[in-house]
Amino acid sequence: METDKNLDAYQEFVKGLWRDNPVFVQVLGMCPMLAVTNSAINALVMGGATLFVLIGSSFLVASLKKWIPKQVRISLYIIIIATFVTVADYSLLALMPGVHKELGAFIPLIVANCMILGRQEAFASRHGVRFAVLDAAGMALGFTLALFALGSVREILGNGSLFNIPLFGDTFEPWVIMILPPGGFITLGLILLVFNWAAVRKQRFMQQVAEAERETL
Amino acid sequence: MNQPVPLPSTREPGSVRLVLSLALAGLISGIAIIGVYEATLPTITANKARELREAVFKVLPGVARMQRLEFIEGSLQPTEGGAVNDQTLYGGYTSNGDLVGYAIPADGPGFQDTIRLLYGYLPKERKIVGMEILESRETPGLGDKIYKDLVFVANFSNLVPDPEILTVKKGTRSAANEVDAITGATISSKAVVRIINEAHIRWQPRLPSVAPAMPLPDNETGPETGKPPREIR
Numbered sequence: 230m231e232t233d234k235n236l237d238a239y240q241e242f243v244k245g246l247w248r249d250n251p252v253f254v255q256v257l258g259m260c261p262m263l264a265v266t267n268s269a270i271n272a273l274v275m276g277g278a279t280l281f282v283l284i285g286s287s288f289l290v291a292s293l294k295k296w297i298p299k300q301v302r303i304s305l306y307i308i309i310i311a312t313f314v315t316v317a318d319y320s321l322l323a324l325m326p327g328v329h330k331e332l333g334a335f336i337p338l339i340v341a342n343c344m345i346l347g348r349q350e351a352f353a354s355r356h357g358v359r360f361a362v363l364d365a366a367g368m369a370l371g372f373t374l375a376l377f378a379l380g381s382v383r384e385i386l387g388n389g390s391l392f393n394i395p396l397f398g399d400t401f402e403p404w405v406i407m408i409l410p411p412g413g414f415i416t417l418g419l420i421l422l423v424f425n426w427a428a429v430r431k432q433r434f435m436q437q438v439a440e441a442e443r444e445t446l
Numbered sequence: 447m448n449q450p451v452p453l454p455s456t457r458e459p460g461s462v463r464l465v466l467s468l469a470l471a472g473l474i475s476g477i478a479i480i481g482v483y484e485a486t487l488p489t490i491t492a493n494k495a496r497e498l499r500e501a502v503f504k505v506l507p508g509v510a511r512m513q514r515l516e517f518i519e520g521s522l523q524p525t526e527g528g529a530v531n532d533q534t535l536y537g538g539y540t541s542n543g544d545l546v547g548y549a550i551p552a553d554g555p556g557f558q559d560t561i562r563l564l565y566g567y568l569p570k571e572r573k574i575v576g577m578e579i580l581e582s583r584e585t586p587g588l589g590d591k592i593y594k595d596l597v598f599v600a601n602f603s604n605l606v607p608d609p610e611i612l613t614v615k616k617g618t619r620s621a622a623n624e625v626d627a628i629t630g631a632t633i634s635s636k637a638v639v640r641i642i643n644e645a646h647i648r649w650q651p652r653l654p655s656v657a658p659a660m661p662l663p664d665n666e667t668g669p670e671t672g673k674p675p676r677e678i679r
Contacts, residue, residue: 312475323486408587
């Protein structure tokens with residue numbers, strides 16, 4: 230692939246974690262983001278399932294792209310994604326029935342996570358297998374990181390525990406709203422606020438550095 | 447973000463090729479899904495059966511053996527497998543084969559979705575001695591207390607279902623047929639009580655207090671020893 234020459238493997242992996250984070254920067258995949266982040270363990274399992282589906286689909290799409298006619302590519306991506314999701318669904322049901330009970334309805338909905346389809350269309354179908362898998366791993370880990378950030382905050386405040394381990398004794402009155410849907414929106418809003426604020430601060434800092442350099446010259 | 451790269455322009459493929467590639471993808475995907483389904487099915491069935499057995503031994507304390515029973519033509523008869531319906535329940539026996547009580551599956555609408563539960567009933571004492579939620583999608587943090595709140599679950603360990611179970615405000619339980627509701631989850635608590643009341647009306651006249659049928663030999667023996675009881679999620 231001629232377009233792969235100016236790509237750096239490390240950069241392609243790391244960009245999903247922070248700079249192009251699918252949740253905090255691209256604001257994709259909001260349905261699982263808000264629905265299953267009421268506890269840290271749910272968030273991690275959802276992130277793990279997404280990681281499996283995204284890496285699997287990106288690998289297949291990147292290796293099969295020569296044979297995928299562009300007129301039906303979206304349908305083919307969805308078939309590939311849906312197959313991986315079904316595999317993840319049955320495996321979870323067999324291996325972790327307890328967690329599957331909690332996540333139940335949301336595992337099949339990974340198919341509709343636009344972040345996954347987005348990576349196939351924007352990246353995996355245009356680059357080599359190696360970069361596609363790196364990109365998928367970075368994006369999925371960034372997604373997991375975001376889910377976990379939200380899930381742990383909501384579980385700590387809404388349930389007074391983390392990974393079901395109580396943190397504050399019996400005197401703590403849990404903020405029930407945090408594990409209900411409004412808590413998801415509030416937490417996500419606050420995290421996005423911090424993220425954007427940090428981005429603006431960084432930009433201003435870089436400008437000041439540039440100005441200082443110009444003055445010394 | 448990366449610069450969008452135009453897709454390699456190839457000659458317009460015929461519709462036959464498009465149909466073929468989609469059909470082939472569907473076929474491969476179907477085969478993969480069947481393979482995974484077949485591979486995981488035994489584990490999934492075993493998990494569900496184990497969950498049910500553990501629940502039966504939990505709602506009927508002191509039971510050593512269980513037997514699936516079906517209400518056929520006016521009497522309870524031991525059956526093997528099959529789907530759980532309105533006519534099935536589980537008999538709990540001592541190791542000698544004497545009937546202790548029945549574990550009765552019941553379901554009904556909760557706050558968000560159907561609640562499926564199992565309760566243990568002693569026909570001689572006409573008493574409910576245990577309740578376990580098998581499946582529910584009640585609100586996390588509020589409605590899910592119907593199985594997370596052990597104080598609420600303990601309401602059902604010594605409960606008289608006649609003439610009917612009543613839900614009362616938390617902390618005001620005074621009679622043997624009353625259940626303390628959960629603060630903030632009144633609808634879910636009432637739903638559990640209503641489900642049991644309805645099942646009790648349906649089952650009570652059908653349940654003989656002596657063993658209707660001895661458990662089949664070497665069938666469904668008691669809980670494995672040395673294993674810690676299942677944690678309540």
